[in-house]
Amino acid sequence: MAGRLIVISNRIPTDAAPSGGLVVALHDALKARGGLWVGHSGKVTDSPAEGLTTIADEPYQRRAFDLTPAEHKGFYLDYANATLWPLFHHRADLMTLDPESSRIYWEVNRKVAQLVAAELQPDDVVWVQDYHFIPLAQAMRMEGVKNRIGFFLHIPFPNASDVPALPEQRYLASWLAAYDLVGLQTRRDVAAAIDVLRRSGAEMLLRGQMRLGDRHFTLGSFPIGIDVDDFVRAAEAAPPAGATLRIPDEEKLILGVDRLDYSKGIPNRFSAFGEFLATGEDGEPRATLLQIAPPSREDVEAYREIREELETLSGRVNGNHAELDWTPIRYIRRGLPRDVLAGLYRRADAMLVTPLADGMNLVAKEYVAAQDGADPGVLILSHFAGAAEQLDAALMVNPYDTAETAKAIRQALSMPEHERRARHLSLIRTIRETDIAWWTATYLDALTGRAASAAA
Numbered sequence: 476m477a478g479r480l481i482v483i484s485n486r487i488p489t490d491a492a493p494s495g496g497l498v499v500a501l502h503d504a505l506k507a508r509g510g511l512w513v514g515h516s517g518k519v520t521d522s523p524a525e526g527l528t529t530i531a532d533e534p535y536q537r538r539a540f541d542l543t544p545a546e547h548k549g550f551y552l553d554y555a556n557a558t559l560w561p562l563f564h565h566r567a568d569l570m571t572l573d574p575e576s577s578r579i580y581w582e583v584n585r586k587v588a589q590l591v592a593a594e595l596q597p598d599d600v601v602w603v604q605d606y607h608f609i610p611l612a613q614a615m616r617m618e619g620v621k622n623r624i625g626f627f628l629h630i631p632f633p634n635a636s637d638v639p640a641l642p643e644q645r646y647l648a649s650w651l652a653a654y655d656l657v658g659l660q661t662r663r664d665v666a667a668a669i670d671v672l673r674r675s676g677a678e679m680l681l682r683g684q685m686r687l688g689d690r691h692f693t694l695g696s697f698p699i700g701i702d703v704d705d706f707v708r709a710a711e712a713a714p715p716a717g718a719t720l721r722i723p724d725e726e727k728l729i730l731g732v733d734r735l736d737y738s739k740g741i742p743n744r745f746s747a748f749g750e751f752l753a754t755g756e757d758g759e760p761r762a763t764l765l766q767i768a769p770p771s772r773e774d775v776e777a778y779r780e781i782r783e784e785l786e787t788l789s790g791r792v793n794g795n796h797a798e799l800d801w802t803p804i805r806y807i808r809r810g811l812p813r814d815v816l817a818g819l820y821r822r823a824d825a826m827l828v829t830p831l832a833d834g835m836n837l838v839a840k841e842y843v844a845a846q847d848g849a850d851p852g853v854l855i856l857s858h859f860a861g862a863a864e865q866l867d868a869a870l871m872v873n874p875y876d877t878a879e880t881a882k883a884i885r886q887a888l889s890m891p892e893h894e895r896r897a898r899h900l901s902l903i904r905t906i907r908e909t910d911i912a913w914w915t916a917t918y919l920d921a922l923t924g925r926a927a928s929a930a931a
């Protein structure tokens with residue numbers, strides 16, 4: 476690739492050596508090719524800096540923009556997280572609609588498009604991340620930008636039957652068609668996007684290529700991965716978590732790790748665990764469910780409700796089953812450092828990843844990477860996680876079916892070692908083949924390897 480790489484994402488890391496899988500992957504890609512990363516500084520202020528401020532110039536440029544309180548509310552809290560997020564997670568019932576936030580969403584996209592356009596050189600390749608910036612390419616095309624522009628959506632693509640709930644649905648197809656490559660997590664998402672685009676008059680050409688008016692663009696699935704070796708190392712180096720947790724070796728540990736979000740199916744999980752306890756059989760070892768779920772987006776109403784629901788549910792299960800020396804559900808409402816997390820993954824006999832909708836779910840992959848291959852734990856995975864398309868050696872469940880999930884917990888905790896090893900081997904192979912380095916390389920090859928769509 477001749478030109479520089481330009482990445483746009485909502486948040487931009489401010490440390491010299493950023494951490495976290497995706498951030499590190501983008502950091503590495505930028506380091507290798509040179510380029511520019513643009514994102515929100517994290518500052519919400521009545522007197523935002525004019526234009527882009529410099530965070531770093533080495534080994535590539537990092538530039539950030541501030542948001543005013545009105546922009547933060549309209550663009551980020553309301554339109555991105557209270558309109559698009561619920562719609563794209565098949566929860567149109569939780570959407571808030573407000574013409575003012577829709578206008579501000581577009582305005583922020585236009586502002587960022589203008590700032591980025593002013594920095595572009597003719598050979599640069601632009602890679603836009605996630606639902607905060609769906610209209611960015613169209614706004615850049617309005618500035619006369621002819622460069623290749625790719626988009627990657629980290630969350631699921633909405634169903635065609637839900638999209639009419641979005642007042643801006645008539646723009647969605649042209650927002651997408653302004654890109655050269657629209658990357659989605661799964662084949663299921665690609666099928667949903669094709670369905671939506673066709674209903675808006677787009678025509679399907681060969682191999683994921685589509686045409687809308689005079690725009691030719693490509694759709695593809697690029698399942699995101701993790702830095703496997705990094706997680707293996709962290710898990711091997713972690714001190715044994717059993718002692719910290721005061722859970723004896725003969726007792727079972729079931730783990731849940733999520734950002735607190737209604738899409739993650741945590742209430743269903745608590746109910747399924749309650750059902751597992753209620754149907755307990757004599758002689759079964761004691762099992763504790765440890766749920767780590769730091770609150771997120773607490774300024775959004777639906778997120779305050781889920782928090783209360785979980786407190787009620789865990790209180791009920793614990794009230795029914797707790798003993799003097801045992802609390803069945805331990806619910807920790809804060810995030811944990813990666814090395815502590817890696818130690819918990821390794822100790823857990825089973826991991827419950829039971830979202831009702833999820834773009835991919837990296838926790839599922841991190842859990843597999845953290846296992847001791849000689850005596851691995853069991854991944855229980857919802858059909859509705861994007862990861863389910865790849866990780867079919869997990870114990871698959873329908874998270875709405877609490878009886879089935881309770882049965883899967885029982886099956887996981889009594890699974891013979893040879894079966895656990897065979898399943899783990901299959902999972903770890905897949906996770907290694909499609910790790911985070913594979914994801915960036917495959918996406919960027921697809922973005923740069925084809926004729927410029929503007930000329931097509």
Ligand code: ADQ
Nearest residue numbers: 629699732733734767768769810811833834835836837838
């Ligand atoms: P998220 O919804 O944030 O991401 P996920 O992929 O599961 O979901 O997690 C991202 C990272 O956050 C993981 O590295 C995980 O370790 C960390 N994390 C999650 N919960 C944590 C906790 N309780 N404590 C500490 N760390 C925690 C969005 C989409 C996903 C998609 C990713 C990447 O919603 O579907 O997989 O982007 O594309």
